[in-house]
């Protein structure tokens with residue numbers, strides 16, 4: 381296998397210089413994101429520590445964050461409701477590589493939390509517990525970020541275990 | 557009454573690090589040292605930017621040759637409104653430049669007034685003050701100080717409108 385140094389050795393003006401072996405090329409996409417009216421309602425309720433959801437009038441699935449329509453039935457979601465701050469872990473992973481620009485220490489635990497009454501998982505970090513103890517079916521509750529309450533999911537710092545017994549798998553099996 | 561719909565900037569960034577391999581590693585090293593390298597193919601043509609594998613035989617290419625600091629514009633497109641992170645922040649031309657000694661052309665920016673840009677135009681490399689082994693080590697191209705390179709420009713001008 382030829383190396384850059386070997387190729388450079390044949391060129392008098394470049395022989396012996398330190399060869400380049402890597403380049404970092406950032407790919408960057410800049411958007412102006414608008415969450416739409418349904419998610420705007422959800423986001424603007426977060427500073428009041430309220431979790432707003434929508435129910436599909438046909439299949440009765442409850443979506444959080446709400447999107448204004450049911451993706452299964454393709455019809456507008458008309459009913460709005462508020463969900464409690466408790467839920468069940470339906471899947472999780474331990475993140476060991478820090479993402480650029482994220483002010484969270486690695487390793488951290490990232491999970492889907494199925495809020496009680498919801499039929500889709502909310503992405504959230506799990507904290508205040510050893511990660512070896514995090515498990516599917518674990519009962520958790522939201523910890524609010526008192527310093528950063530605003531129209532953003534950053535209003536929820538993370539979820540922590542409630543200490544209740546694990547949820548019955550039948551209660552979340554269909555929504556994993 | 558529904559609340560005002562929110563909107564916020566969203567930036568998605570992938571800071572990829574690539575290993576450059578022998579040919580592109582040597583090419584980028586050359587740029588850092590203000591030398592542009594081309595790769596000689598099995599048919600004798602010099603390719604710049606250098607190809608890692610021969611376009612005809614698919615064999616590994618290992619002969620690199622230094623090219624001139626001047627070249628000829630083979631085609632171009634005017635960019636009236638540069639976007640952030642483009643090579644220049646004033647209107648410029650995207651150009652394909654065939655450097656003297658090469659048989660293929662390199663894509664880069666040309667800092668020249670709109671009326672001066674044409675196919676067959678002679679241009680020179682403007683090196684960046686700080687170079688790190690990247691294509692941006694060539695800050696851009698600029699009109700050659702004394703235009704004209706007999707035997708080179710007329711070939712490209714033949715295809716100009």
Ligand SMILES: [Zn+2]
Pocket residue numbers: 436437438439440441450451452453454
């Ligand atoms: Zn539905």
